[in-house]
Amino acid sequence: MKRYMSLWCGMLLLLMTSLAHADLTIEITKGSDRATPIAVVTFAEQGAQLPTDIASVIANDLERSGQFKPLSRDNLIATPSASSEVNYRDWRAVDADYLVVGKVGTDGSIQYELMDVYGQERMLGKVINLAGPDQSRSAAHRISDEIFEAITGIRGAFSTQIAYVTSQGVGENIQYGLQVADADGYNSQQILSSDEPILSPAWSPDGQKLAYVSFETGRPAIYIQNLATSQRVRVSSFEGINGAPAWSPDGRKLAMSLSKDGQPEIYVMDIGSGNFQRLTRSDAIDTEPTWAPDGQSLVFTSDRSGGPQLYRYELGSGEAKRLTFTGNYNSRGRFSPDGETLFMIHRGSQGFQVAKQDLETGRLVTLTNSRADESPSVAPNGTMVIFATQQGGKGVLSAVSADGNASFRLPAAQGDVREPAWSPFLN
Amino acid sequence: MHLFPYAKHLAVAVSLVVMAGCSSTGGTQDGSMAGSEGAGSTNGGASSQGMNSGQVGSNSMGMRDGQQDGIPQVRTIYFDYDRDTIRSEFEPVMAAHAQYLRSHPNANVILQGHTDERGTREYNLALGERRANAVQRFLMVQGVSPSQLEVVSYGEERPAVRGSSEDSYAQNRRVVFDY
Structure with a gap:
């Protein structure tokens, strides 16, 4: 396992800064x-x-x-x-x-x-x-x-944080940054900078670590970084895609998508032992896993039916069942904290929009009217969903209430902002 | 390495080889390519030049028959939306790379797979890999050693051009030969 668990103390690409240059501002776009x-x-x-x-x-x-x-x-x-x-x-x-x-x-x-x-x-x-x-x-x-x-009667989530990815430039000259800021966009701190892509930040359930994908070696690998100490470990660097890390609710396991077998499959890594367990076996793309809050199942994106749809894998039975049937593009599912609703990106009448599906009735409702939404992430109290979208040709973060009645944007002064991940409760 | 996991892909690959065999005999030379730029960079100048000169301009892709020593100048091929099929206009480009790699067994190339920005990022990472895999299979069928080839997908993370127009999308859906 040494090959995949090598400790990365060399902070070659790691730039710590306490300066809050990249703060986001708030614009209320829709009031209820x-x-x-x-x-x-x-x-x-x-x-x-x-x-x-x-x-x-x-x-x-x-x-x-x-x-x-x-x-x-x-x-x-x-x-x-x-x-x-x-x-x-x-x-x-x-x-x-x-x-x-x-x-x-x-x-x-x-x-x-x-x-x-x-x-x-x-x-x-x-x-x-x-x-x-x-x-x-x-x-x-x-x-x-x-x-x-x-x-x-609902626990407030104002003392939480968001992680997100920034990028500036185009072609061979893009600079990528991984940032952590307060939930209102203040106090941003860059925790990683690279001239190679960074994506898919995911908070550990205790709020102390981030898992993410970095291409800094020229190939994608999954890293876990401790936010307080900046110490980080490369946990997965197989041939092919190492992507979409997702923490289990108990923080002991990391689900991910690996293409070392030929096409992307869902794997679960035991973080303590470094052992990998393969969950899916299909000829299709299987990616974007996310755990149900009870830890008994995972939802993932698969194009086994032709286009991307969401499937639920039950850890007990090893069976995967299709969940989404509305439209021909549903991907990147995220559960509400009570496990009853699934938020996702749905290709609707306008384009790629944040939607939610009631898992009991199967009814799907779009929450936004934008056309290039990505990366929905749910607040730990379930009241808001933050996501990436575009405004004036720039990537910006936006958030919508879980009922779709209210929304706000978090534009950055410069560059593109994307891949928001809402932290768990931190206090 | 991939051993053709599905018969469907094998069939596609074989038919592409047949088509490539037919069309590569007519490879032309075009001095208007941004050759000097293309030599140093893996994409950018050379590739967007190729796009601007016409997406269907297969005869102006800068092929040089019998060019044994230099790495082929065109190092980017483009794909249709949601497809990993190698378009017939790029078969001469593919054939030139295959020939170069066969005659230079010590040369290695990273096949970088890219998508346009539409859809979710990790899913696009997988789609980009599918495109680069299609290129890899094509080269292997043409006799290139698997040890010379590596696939790295960037999905939508490294767009060649910015913008949300159909034209920018087309320039971003690509596989880049990175020697």
């Missing part, structure tokens, strides 16, 4: 009619000043979810910083269903409260102590998580 109005009042600063406008980060988080419509700051008729200063009638008058107020203490701690305006009651009241001012942005995301969960 059913979004809940919420007022987030600017946090009062009592002495200590934070580098982050806490209320603004919270309002942006909540708006991005598609489930909330924060009131414009111009419409905030009062500026209370504690529930004791709140006159509920004022907030009913501006049609706010919920109200968030807070302040930054002299010690730099953040105190916030969430109120139900119509119920006239306080739902949350907390104090968050920061390790340092640089923690203020992550503290704001944490507050967003808590507010989101208190109102919707």
